[in-house]
Amino acid sequence: MDHFQYRDGNLFAEDVDLREIAKEVGTPVYVYSSATLKRHFRVFQEAFDGLDALICFAVKANSNQAVLKTLAQEGSGADVVSGGELKRALLAGIPAQKIVFSGVGKTPDEMRDALKANIKQFNVESEAELEVLNAVAEGMGMIAPVSVRVNPDVDAKTHAKISTGKAENKFGIPWVRVSRVYERIAELSHLKAVGVDVHIGSQLTDLGPFEAAFKKVVDLVKNLRVQGHDIQHIDLGGGLGIPYDPEEETPPSPGAYGAMIGKVLGDLDCSIILEPGRLIAGNAGILLTSMLYEKESENKVFYILDAAMNDLSRPAMYDAYHDIIPVKEPSNVGSDQSNLVSADFVGPVCETGDTFAKSRTTSPMMAGDLAVIKSAGAYGAVMASTYNSRALIPEVLVSEDKFSVIRKRQSIEDLINLDQVPDWLAEE
DSSP states (O other): OOSEEEETTEEEETTEEHHHHHHHHOSSEEEEEHHHHHHHHHHHHHTTTTSOEEEEEEGGGOOOHHHHHHHHTTTOEEEESSHHHHHHHHHTTOOGGGEEEOOSOOOHHHHHHHHHHTOSEEEEOOHHHHHHHHHHHHHHTOOEEEEEEEEOOOOOOSOGGGBOSSTTSSSSEEGGGHHHHHHHHHHSTTEEEEEEEOOOBSSBOOHHHHHHHHHHHHHHHHHHHHTTOOOOEEEOOOOBOOOSSTTTOOOOOHHHHHHHHHHHHTTOOOEEEEOOSHHHHGGGEEEEEEEEEEEEOSSOEEEEESOOTTTOOHHHHHOOOOOEEESBOOSOOSSOOTTOEEEEEEOSSSSTTOEEEEEEEEOOOOTTOEEEEOSOSSSSGGGOOOGGGOOOOOEEEEETTEEEEEEOOOOHHHHHTTOOOOGGGSOO
């Protein structure tokens, strides 16, 4: 459930008419619902009642300070994958002992910053990283808490570009080398193994791959304990999907996911860490856009929007589905479908890939009409670019009947002023 609903013929975000936001802030613009963020976090947290669980929001899904602070006030931790995300999480008020640092390419400087902050753990992805982290910790006179991210070679049955748990993926340490890696950790004086980490992919809509991977990890923990390693917790990652297209995708509920995990863990006596991102933020945000033009070809109708692939790249990058609806409620909500049209929703960027939807059945739209691209709260603004010298668009957070700009619209002047012309090209 989200808090974007039609009211009196127009689409609202909580108690705010989206037309007000478009009028005051302009389009395109990302709009997030505080109530939806909180509800999704609470529903996910409740799914693990009775288990010793820490929920660490995956900051890469949406790193805006206002979003992170909203979740921090709900008790969320953070899963970060860069030094920048670490700083964002700390500035948003997320306690360092609720932060885990993932990612395959941590730099020594990032390691130092994380050690200074005293984060909960590093999720280590390679033997080479172990050696560097040990050297950094030694130089600081500290002990780095680590979990090894294992690659269980389980097919997540998701899009190839967001699958992370197969042998050919770059993530994690191969299953056959895991025991030796933990032996090496025991040999290194400035590392301490505290857990095991696994994450097999994103936007999973079936519990089967999760269960297969988690069972392997439970067996691994038991074996590592027999070998003398004090494994205190399992980091189970994230990846539970959301219904971008309700007619095609029916992801398991957080409750079913939590029940499965409780069953698999049994009496292992381990705390768990979970790293949801999309599940919390995805349906808590929309991309509000205006229609610029209608264009007809011989056999196509194009609705050209002011939003583009640089603002929301998921359709171009993953062929991802996003529902698109008008802000003005269609009159033909019943069985009468006679006035619907088939249109491609596209943006202004000079790429054929700048397409949000093809042959989408929709109510007719006119230039100036407002539309919403749904489920855009995760991997939307964070993946935006300035391609075609299009400035970054603003983000807005709604809370009941209030809204606030939480990232202002970048000006073209600000964008161009990032460039620096060398002296030899300066005008005389």
